[in-house]
Each structure stands twice: as C-alpha cells, then as structure tokens.
Amino acid sequence: MIGQKGMPATYGGIERHVEELASRLADFGHEVTVYCRQSYGSMPLDQYRGVRLRQVRTVASKHLDAIVHAATSTAAAMTERPDIVHYHGLGPGLVAPLPRWLSRSRVVLTVHGLDNQRDKWGVGARAVLGSAHWLSGYVPHQRVAVSRGLAAHYETRFGRPTSYIPNGVNPAKPLPARQIEARFGLAPGGYLLLVGRLVPEKAADLLIRAFRRTDTRMRLAIVGGSSFTDDFVARLRREAEGDERIVFTGFAYGDLLAELYANAAGFVQPSRLEGLPLTLLEAAAYGLPVVASDIAPHVEVLESDAPGRRLFRDGDEEDLVRALGVLLAEPAVERAGAETLRERVTGMYSWDIAARELERLYLDLVPAPGRRARARLAARAAVNG
Numbered sequence: 001m002i003g004q005k006g007m008p009a010t011y012g013g014i015e016r017h018v019e020e021l022a023s024r025l026a027d028f029g030h031e032v033t034v035y036c037r038q039s040y041g042s043m044p045l046d047q048y049r050g051v052r053l054r055q056v057r058t059v060a061s062k063h064l065d066a067i068v069h070a071a072t073s074t075a076a077a078m079t080e081r082p083d084i085v086h087y088h089g090l091g092p093g094l095v096a097p098l099p100r101w102l103s104r105s106r107v108v109l110t111v112h113g114l115d116n117q118r119d120k121w122g123v124g125a126r127a128v129l130g131s132a133h134w135l136s137g138y139v140p141h142q143r144v145a146v147s148r149g150l151a152a153h154y155e156t157r158f159g160r161p162t163s164y165i166p167n168g169v170n171p172a173k174p175l176p177a178r179q180i181e182a183r184f185g186l187a188p189g190g191y192l193l194l195v196g197r198l199v200p201e202k203a204a205d206l207l208i209r210a211f212r213r214t215d216t217r218m219r220l221a222i223v224g225g226s227s228f229t230d231d232f233v234a235r236l237r238r239e240a241e242g243d244e245r246i247v248f249t250g251f252a253y254g255d256l257l258a259e260l261y262a263n264a265a266g267f268v269q270p271s272r273l274e275g276l277p278l279t280l281l282e283a284a285a286y287g288l289p290v291v292a293s294d295i296a297p298h299v300e301v302l303e304s305d306a307p308g309r310r311l312f313r314d315g316d317e318e319d320l321v322r323a324l325g326v327l328l329a330e331p332a333v334e335r336a337g338a339e340t341l342r343e344r345v346t347g348m349y350s351w352d353i354a355a356r357e358l359e360r361l362y363l364d365l366v367p368a369p370g371r372r373a374r375a376r377l378a379a380r381a382a383v384n385g
Contacts, residue, residue, distance in 0.1 A: 002073040003066070003088035006036030006055075007048050010253045011224070012197070013278040014088050014112055017146070017167055019049065024355035026050030030362075033082070035073035037065065065228075066091045078103050083366045087140070088112060090132040096139045106365040109140040111150050111162075113275035141365055144358070147276040149296040163361055168351030169281040173258040180259045184221065184247050191219040191247075192324075193264040193288070195257070195279040196271070197227040198236060203270040203293070203315070205232075208239045208246060210270075210320040216328050219245045220268075223252050223260055261286040266327050266334065269298060272314055276300070284345040289334035291323045301345065308337025 001018050009015035022032045026049065033052045046053055056076055058069035070092035077085055078099055085099040086108040099105045114133065136143065137158030144163045145151035154162040180186040192211070196202045204222055211220045222240075226233045240246040252260055261267075267283035269292040276297050283290055284301070292298040293314040302309040307330075312323040327334050 001032065001034045001086045001088065002070055002077065003092035004034065004036075007034050007051060007053060011251045013167070013275075016278055017110075017112070018088060019051075020168060020170075020351040021355050021358055022051045023049035024351065025359060028355070028359055030359070033077070033080070035069070035076065037069045067094060070095050074098050078105070081105065084108055084362050086110070090114070090129055090136055093136050093139065094128070094132045096135065100139050100141070106142075106362075107140045108142050108144060108361070108365070109136050110144040110146065110165075111136060111154070111275065112146055113150070113273065114153070142361060144361070145275075147297045147300055149300060150275060163357070165354050165357045165361075166349055167276050167278050167281060168354045169278070169285045169346060169349045170351065171346070172262065172286045173255075174262045174286075175255060175259045177259055177263040179256050180221075180263065184249055186219060186221055186247065186260075186263070188263040189265050190217075191221045191264055192266045192268055192327075193221050193223065193260060193283070194268050194270070195223045195252075195260070195283075196277075197229075198222070198224045198233045199227050199229050200232055201271060201273040203272050204236055205239055206315065206317055206320060207268055207270045208236060210317050210324060211246065212240075212243050213321050214324050214328065217245075218265060218328060219247060221247050221249055221260060221264070223249045223257070225251045261288065264288055265331065266291065268324070269293065270312075270320060271295065271298075274298065281345055281349050284338070284341050287335070287338050287342040289327055289331075289338040290341070291320070291327055293320075302341070306337055307333050308335070308339070308341050310334075 001022055004014050004018040005012060007019050009019040018034060022034055026032045033054055036053055036055045037058045038055055054076060056069065056072040058065055074095045082105050085105045087093045087096055088110050089112055093109045096107050096109060100107045137154060137160060142163060143154055144165050145154060146167050148164055151162045151164040154160060177188045194204060194207055198204055261282060267288040267290050269277060269280050271293060274295060274297040280292065280301055289308045291310045292302060294311040295314050302311060305311040310323045310326055312319040
C-alpha cells in the first residue's frame with residue numbers, strides 16, 4: 001500500500017483507512033506491506049498490527065512530499081514483486097504506470113476524494129493533479145471509491161467500472177473529560193466540535209464566522225492542524241481573536257480524541273469538498289448531533305435534514321448560523337435524532353465488511369494459482385477465527 005503517510009494512524013482519514021484495512025487483511029492471512037514517510041514521525045521498528053512497515057525517503061514539502069514518497073515506495077515495492085500494488089489518493093497514482101506496465105503486479109487505486117479540486121493547490125499543482133485524475137481513470141486494473149458519488153463520477157467521466165467500498169467506523173469509546181478539561185477548559189456537554197486538517201476546503205473559517213454570530217455560552221473546539229497550510233491556520237486564529245469561546249487544540253488522536261468526541265454537545269462538518277469523511281462517521285458513532293454542509297458525501301451519510309442531522313447550504317454562512325441555532329435550541333430533540341443516526345451509521349459502515357470486499361477484489365485480480373492459494377489462506381484464517 002502506497003500513498004498514506006504511515007502507521008499507526010495518528011491523524012488523517014487515509015491513514016486510518018489504510019490501518020484498518022491493512023491490519024484486517026493481515027489477520028486474514030495475507031502479507032501486507034505499508035510504505036511510510038520519513039516525515040510522518042516515529043513509528044514501530046518494522047511491524048504494527050500484523051502489517052509490515054517500510055520507511056522510505058521523501059522530501060517534506062507541500063508539493064513534493066506525496067509524489068516523491070510514491071516514487072520511492074513504488075521502486076521499493078517493484079523489487080519485491082507483489083501480487084498487488086495499491087495506491088491511495090490521486091497524487092500517488094501518478095507513478096502507477098510503472099508497476100502497471102513494467103511488472104506483473106496488479107494495480108489498484110482508491111479514490112478518497114477529487115484532490116485536483118482542493119483549494120490549497122495553486123495552478124501548477126492543480127494541473128499536475130488533473131493529470132493524476134486522468135491517469136486514475138485509465139491506468140489501474142481496478143479503481144475503488146469510498147463514496148457512491150465518487151464511483152458514479154468515474155463511471156460517468158471515464159466509462160470504467162469502479163468498486164464502491166466505503167470507509168468503516170469503529171465502536172465509540174466513551175471516556176470521561178479528564179485531559180480536555182485540564183488542557184483546554186472544555187467541560188462535558190459544553191462545546192461543539194470540528195475535527196480535521198486545517199485546509200481551505202474544510203471551511204473552518206466559515207464555521208468560525210458563523211459561530212461568532214451565535215448567542216451561546218457553548219464553546220467551539222477546533223481539532224486539527226496545518227497540512228502545509230500555515231498561512232491559512234494563522235488566518236483562522238486571527239478570525240477567532242477576541243472570542244474566548246473558540247479553542248484550538250491542535251491535532252488529537254487516541255484517548256484524547258475519544259474524550260473530545262465523547263463529551264461534545266455536537267459536531268460540525270462545514271467542508272466544501274470530501275470523499276467520505278471518517279470524522280462524520282465517527283461523530284455519528286458517538287451519538288453526536290451533527291451539522292453538515294449539503295455536499296453529496298454528507299448527504300450520502302445523513303440522507304436529509306432532520307433532528308440530529310442538520311444540513312445547511314454549502315458555503316452559506318447565514319444558513320450555517322441558522323443550522324447551529326436549531327442544534328443549540330433543542331438539545332434533547334437533537335440528541336434523540338442523533339441516536340437514530342448512530343444506529344444507522346454503525347449498521348451500514350463496517351471495516352470488517354470493507355476488508356472482506358477489498359480482499360475479494362484482490363483475489364479476482366491476481367493470476368489463478370495465486371488466487372486459489374490466497375483463497376485457501378483466507379479460508380483457514382476464517383476457520384481459525
């Protein structure tokens with residue numbers, strides 16, 4: 001697997017996606033290697049959750065980090081002659097032609113979002129990612145989309161079948177507010193929550209402006225940090241100046257993130273561009289009332305505007321103020337609606353099911369002898385529990 005920053009997942013939806021699927025594939029009896037970036041930070045020596053980890057060099061800069069890592073990882077992978085080379089994201093797929101035409105490996109690419117549309121990129125980077133988008137439609141032996149909307153885009157744009165395998169969600173981990181009270185002054189039930197990288201398309205600036213217009217003692221916790229977007233993060237802090245209700249926590253993961261979810265009064269997802277956001281699924285799994293923009297991936301999860309799942313018009317500050325007001329006005333009604341959402345989301349989005357579907361896709365791609373051998377491995381793994 002190539003394209004993720006590394007394991008274990010500390011932040012980032014792609015990293016969580018890769019960790020959950022790779023570890024399950026390893027449990028099924030397959031040999032899985034995840035290529036990690038040196039810029040990602042400390043990691044276990046060579047294995048985590050049954051997955052082999054290999055750290056390769058990259059250039060830790062906005063424009064070179066992903067593509068250099070993808071190239072060095074691909075070169076390393078091709079020496080090992082794997083059955084499958086699986087890319088995650090459009091950018092890393094720029095080097096997918098190498099294993100596609102210079103090896104016997106089958107190439108899979110998972111589309112987590114249309115990265116060529118992200119606001120953080122300049123004209124040149126968007127042009128490169130536009131090429132990556134085109135390549136993603138024709139080079140891989142098989143594409144995977146994490147949302148139905150992305151799958152439909154590929155079938156309409158390129159006329160190629162694309163497998164829909166959505167993200168899953170882990171069970172909620174309810175924890176008392178210990179760290180968050182001491183570190184950030186966040187009391188149980190006393191704050192709204194945003195979780196994600198602080199990049200323009202996540203629209204944290206829109207949320208800050210709208211929240212500042214609400215008449216509430218509730219606080220707003222903005223959980224996340226820069227992704228080569230330091231100027232944008234500085235602008236967010238300037239927009240929040242003077243409002244002591246708004247707190248920036250930086251990136252959070254593990255028990256700290258669980259505390260933030262478990263004790264929030266609600267979750268806000270103002271994004272203008274997404275694939276299928278894990279943070280939205282996680283918030284729903286914790287039974288949080290949700291306010292989200294009405295972009296297609298959010299509607300795919302929430303279905304319609306209703307108690308516990310409020311939608312506002314994408315990019316519309318006035319409508320976001322209205323939706324926040326509805327959430328804050330009748331918290332008991334919103335909590336009851338959120339419980340219905342929790343039951344539906346945890347029933348529909350499963351990492352176990354996603355891993356089995358991905359395994360089936362792999363086995364359909366590899367040559368027949370390999371397919372039979374791997375099917376036997378998977379059968380033994382299933383029998384052994």
